[in-house]
Amino acid sequence: MAAAPEEHPAEDLARLAELHGVATSYRPAPDRTVQVSASAVAAALAALGVDATGPDAVRTALAARERELRERLLPPTVVQWSGAEPATALTALPALAALPAGTRLRVETEDGEERAWEERAGEEGVLAADLPLGVHRLTATAPDGRTGEACLVVAPDRLPAPPGRSYGLLVQLYSLLSRRSWGMGDLGDLAELAGWAGHTAGAGFVQVNPLHAAVPGAPTDPSPYRPSSRRFPDPVHLRIEDIPEFAHVEDRERLSALLERAGRLRAAVLDKGALIDRDAVWELKREALEQVLAVPLGPGRQAAYDAFRAAHGRALDDHATWCALAEVHGSDWHRWPDGLRDPRSAATARARSALADRVEFHARLAWLTDGQLRAAQRAAREAGMPVGIVHDLAVGVHPAGADAWAQQDVFAAGMSVGAPPDAFNARGQDWGLPPWRPDRLAATGHAPYRDLLRALFRYAGALRIDHVMGLFRLWWVPQGSPPTDGTYVHYDAEAMLALLSLEATRAGAVVIGEDLGTVEPGVRETLQRRGVLGTSVLWFERDWEGDGRPLPPERWRADCLATATTHDLPPTAARLTGDHVDLRDRLGLLTRSAAEERAEASADAAEWLALLGSLGLLDSPAAGPPGSDEEEEIRAVHRFLLRTPARLIGVWLPDGLGDRRPQNLPGTWDEYPNWRLPVADSDGRPVPLEELVASPRLRALLDVLRPDVLRPAVLRPPGAGPTTRR
Template sequence: MTELTPRLTELAHAYGVATEFWDWQGRHVQVSAETVLSVLAALGVDAGTEAAAATALQELELAPWRRVLPPVVVTVEGTAPEVPVHVAAGTVFTARLVLEEGTTRVVEVDPSALPETREVDGAAVERVLVDVGSDLPLGWHRLEVRAGEDTARMPLVVTPAAISLPESLAAPGSQTWGLMTQLYAMRSADSWGIGDLADLGDAGAWAAGMGADFVLVNPLHAAEPVPPVEPSPYLPTSRRFVSPLYIRVEDVPEVAYLSAAERQLIEWHADDAKRYLDLDFIERDAVWMAKEAALRMIFRQRRSLRRTRAFNAFVEREGQGLVDFATWSALCHVHGTWWRSWPEELQDPRSSAVETFREKNAEEVEFHLWLQWILDDQLARVQRDLLDTGMSLGVISDLAVGVHPDGSDAWSLGDALARGVTVGAPADQYNQVGQDWSQPPWRPDKLAELAYGPYRDMVRAALRDSGGLRVDHVIGLFRLWWIPEGMKPFQGTYVRYDHDAMIGILLLEAHRAGAVVVGEDLGTVEPWVRDYLSGRGVMGTSILWFERDWEGDGGLLDPEEWRELCLATVTTHDLPPTAGYLQGVHVELRHRLGLLDRTLEEELAEDGRSRDEVLLDLRRRGLLRPGANVAQQVEALHAFLTRTPAKMIGVSVSDLAGDRRVINQPGTDEEYPNWRVPLAGPDGSRVLLEELFTWRSARRLARVVNRGD
């Protein structure tokens, strides 16, 4: 089948696969049949012929009738969902709800209800809609249906209609600010060549002293356990677990039990790693080798009974997911990180071969369990310390949009992640050839079959020691751009998700954690999505350069016209720090890397007009005097944010330092040292935290956004 027939179109839509869309310039685009077929294949659907497509449609229609209960129902508090129950015609059944806290409720089945009947696989099947009531508490409950000797069970998830703002943000007109940092780049003299959790705590403490209420940190997700270590925090091996690169070695309590000789070895490893503070780029591989050697030495020290019991409790709480991650990490030390090249019997985490490996390498597996426990302890300590300094939110974690195709999650989660496709983005103003992020997407159908368990566990882990969660590319909870392997980014298409379920579960876990949720809703976004997120209490992300009247003349929005429920910033990690943006370094870089579809002159002129328009507006408002230097322009741009109703303002640590270098250039890999650029000052020389804390320019910028001053 090489054309987009009506039947293929119907099948695609049934699976949430778009056959057309409108691009960033408002042009209508028809998706090719080849793309649609490849995406359907990644969903396990054979539609290569008209007959196969017809069969697939029929199977999809019959699937619910072949099971007593749906795999899961996610609802909103205060509503009364009707759950379809399928039983053989004439069968009498009973139903009950088992609430999360353990109590049960009998669910009344209306005997007068007229069931819908149809023939399925040669037998008559009845569908009865069961009302479970509208007074269910929030939580993960279970519906049980008993028919004869058989019992079917289904998770029933009740989620908040919306989450409330924390007290510090709830008052009318309230506004708070905080730091945004790439932790690996924000180093101190005590860092082992890379920023760590102690540095995060120190930066937060400094900011708290300047009136800040939060520190938004890049994703701390786990990277490879052996070199080469992927530099991008947005391409992790797992989104549920954390990278041991961020451990502050000296803060591990068992260091106290080291002998004098062992302490000297730790110091030697530390000195070796600190040599990399003087280099132009972050050296993750070398730093991890030094840290790992030191951590293995500490791991072998005795633990107190209290610490042993705490470790065991952590492992039990995290369950099989943690064991799988630790097993994968141990396997990487033997077979490398490309698990698809491992012996076939080791590619299945549930195989007997994997179990045998785990038993034979129990100490190595325990080491990786221990690393996650240490990280959990240090993250919790940072959050406690920041709240003790007076911050109302503390750490805001960042959740990446996906994972590495050869990482732990891709190995352990099986077909919950789609094969043969990657996630990316269509062309937009800043990436005019589109993007391929090389990440396997969630399969919407498999997520539902798993009752969203892997997604819930991931979100729950990210919120555990945080006052908030930033969801990168939050639009991905509604639809993702799938690119079939072998095709260009612009040849992909959108695949829809059950956003009510995805957002609902996110809000339930955030509500339980008492956390704020910030959605990164930039790029190509359907207009209704932002209204939906706002209605459910999810903050958006507003970048000063992009806040325009896009439905009108495209002019700048006045500050009072900005939305209230948002995190407002001048820049983002996909743009240069503000000083660099003001000088157009991003345009020159994108031209050098071949990422423009217009000439350099045209792009510079357009970019210059846009910047000049903003600066002129600042002068008109009395925020910027004529002839102001770059540092003063940066301050004026942040002062503008305080005139908006935005509940939260983020200040990049790179802007505190006056850094100009691009952190990450979307659409590139090795062409640019993405995610490897350490914090630097205006002249490009390194800046350590101890220095930055003493700079008047940093304190001045902090005071600009602090309404308490």
């Protein structure tokens, strides 16, 4: 247990925390500073392997850390931004400027090329501009014999920018059922939607929820933001019939029976109003995949699979081994037999050998899913989409899952990621996700993070990073403590951004950061400077430093994805009609009277509609309250988004049908069917993909955003007459 606050010498503890990147205070607002409890600081330090349980321990740890920093020649990671002008000597970088004169440096590039020189005072040495992009190894040898090694990241100064201005669709893939899917949306549905949206509607991208591998359970946690693994995708998204070996399954009668059961599962959702049952879908697909994977691969397919296994190496072996062990011992590795809790133990090696068939099965599933993900991106690009599929990177992983088991050495034991108290949640938040240790990440050259990015960029035209502020700092909550008793722990943001820039550039992919909520000063500016797009949601865009009124379009930032809503917020129809207040009232989630909440929601919507009207964006402003003509008002909202300079504009797909139900209602668990709702119309009737693309309401909304009207924003003063629009 961490010591009580009064037992610590405050100044020593604060200094020790600072040297390990642990915050002792934070600022939830520019004019307010909150002190963190000493127990939270001590707990965070303990998770970093630092003993701060009493005054003597603090002094000893502080002396050791100061000595370590004083004696080391190189920090764990050195970043050189390529394109920075003027070109300088490598040793002129701030991280290396204090090297003693005469230090010998050697760079081994990631391609194995070696460069060595001696740095003398007043001489340039090797110019950083001479080094290729990549992750290299830098070695320093001082005149007194001390040596040091560092990971040298040479990265593009900015990430790739979107190729022009475009709009796209935002959808939770599981909710997008077609008449061919097996009870939830799949990768075949994603490819179909992308093909239609690109060819017919002129969309530039489709953004989906995280498709990471889930932790199996009874029932499985339906949230896509608590995955088992972020590196490998979930095979529940496979379109079984699109696997080449499907056509060669011998037991056609058994396969036909499975297809009939899948049809009943699909009909239950689309025709009878049942919730999406991920576990039932997976049970059917797993049974079908057992048969499909029994078909031998042809020579070309076998070679492709072998190449995939070689490329992913031990990470894939670990993931497939965890999946195989979970089938035998359950999905929480903390409860497995002692020897199996260690992925490197002899017991695990023996189990991997004994379960070789199941390990092979799960490795093949990862390959098949990767292939269909890449096929969806190809379909999007072939349909003319300049970006294609935007994938979502969750902020962390489930503590019981495959990544937490395989990478125990880089996760902070006893800690969970969350958020401090703020204006929206006075109790703070605990997301139940173990954080990466920044010191262990740095010691590996951020290898787990690099491997994760490379895996996702294989099939992503763009990557949305959930809670992108986590590249800078995360709120660590000790297990068993309330979220209020946490603290921020900082990461090497420059290294994280440099690796992101490097991998995105190599993939030619755009990066979007979800930067909603409380953001540390300077973070948005740094992200913008490096080319990471932000996220701007209409209802939150107000002049918070002025009169609090809706922010006019010309004052929105350009480097962002602009949307009307997200999966965690009410759909636009619900926002305009006040249905979101009624929903929260029915579930007992309101903290004020329903009348007060409705009055505030109505005033908020009316204020936005007044601005839309003043800009001439409403064809015929309704005489009644907000929502009186919701279809026209929703179109006007998106005309407004067009008026902003935003590089990307996102349309929440359910908004095109009038769906009033959020996909996720924060603060609920069993009270609301989070992550289990199919896309529906204004009456709550599920709409399959085949009907969705023919919807006059959806087409009328997308006509507002077609490429012939999607041009750089032409801003007009308030009160000017209406523009010509579709």
